[in-house]
Amino acid sequence: MPVLPSVDYGMPLWEPITIAPERTALLIIDMQYYNAARGQGFSVVMDRVEPGSSEYFDTRVERQTVPAIRSLIDQLRPLGVRMVYLCMGSQHRDLRDMPPRLRAAFRRLEAKGGVKDLFWAQGPLFRVLDDLEPAPADLVVEKRSLGGFNGSDLDDVLRRHGIESIFVTGVSTNSCVETTARDAADRGYGTVLVDDCLADYDPAWHQASLKAFHFNFGPVLRTVEDVVFATQQRATIVAPSEA
Template sequence: MDITRENTALLVVDMQNGFIEAKGSMAAIGMPYQELRPAVAGCKTLIEAAHEAGVPVIYTRYVYHPDYTDAGLLPTVLVPAMKEVNSLAAGSWDAEIIDELAPAPGDIVIDKARPSSFYGTRLEPILTSLGIRSLVIAGVTTNICVETTARDAGQRDYLAHVIRDATAEFDPARHEHALTTIGFTFGWVNSVDEVLRAWAAPEPAEG
């Protein structure tokens, strides 16, 4: 399935200080945040291309209420160290999009408290309002929030294109496993260059 500009949005998943930066909460609890840094350049290129092509840009942020009343199992039971370091708390630097990818005027930012960008958010009503049926998905982490979002997109009959070199995972093997699963059942796996070619302005007609 080809990538198009029409009826398409770029979805940038969870490119936040807490995941990406050395002073973020993932680094504080000993996660190899450096493994996520390679997604930054690809995301930046895609965001710039989307703005140039008139493709809507939608960011998600993984954000918890400051008292973690909406946190569920992940930071309270499965990885309690997250709560101990106030990971991704609403209003904190940790929860903000990294400076390199700061949203531009007109971009949309959606907060979520679970891996899927669809679960309990206003993403689907926004996509419906914009007439979006195809998503180009980038961000972190491939095996958790990106894959869960792609699965939910596919189950809702959106055309989901996950971008191999604009996503990253703490474990490179899980990155590859996630991409294999997505490409097998839930959508397509593409490269940044493929998106750029699809979104490039057409050549002017001769004559």
């Protein structure tokens, strides 16, 4: 059986993960207009509150994250991998179904940035980016919190479809992505972060999340090519010291 080493962030505590495409999901987190589009939603708010603070993030999303996720979708779907979109937003304009801490923080951001209904699921910013639009057979799960498992039925959806392993992509690395990925690993899913398919507002935050996840929870693969190889070959992802 082929073996693929994780990115080397030192000694890990996780067990090797063998990829079976029919039991694997590509999880695409928060790739929506409110959160992952230059000049819209959160990008506007951040730039108004702290000018220039979203430039690194917006550029990485445009040049690296979106093209890489698009490539993974196109290559993994024919192999039988399930596409799962995780989208954050409230069904209520007053955000009553979100945790109080988030509700208060989001309202402050909207007020400071002069953008209304940033996190309202009925608003135009809720939809997934056109470049990554879900296909009819894909699964779309709405969440009400940063972590995908705490504010949605994601766990039930994955288990109903026989999912055992997850490639995690999306934004932002140190927030919704890391929280969801850690929870997935704690629930027994073989969870893999895909570096090139993630983005954060600061490269140091991004790297810190990858390193911390790698030690306690699961492997990190760097590129689209690594993920496709692991899936095509039904490879086992291991720590570099075990390759």
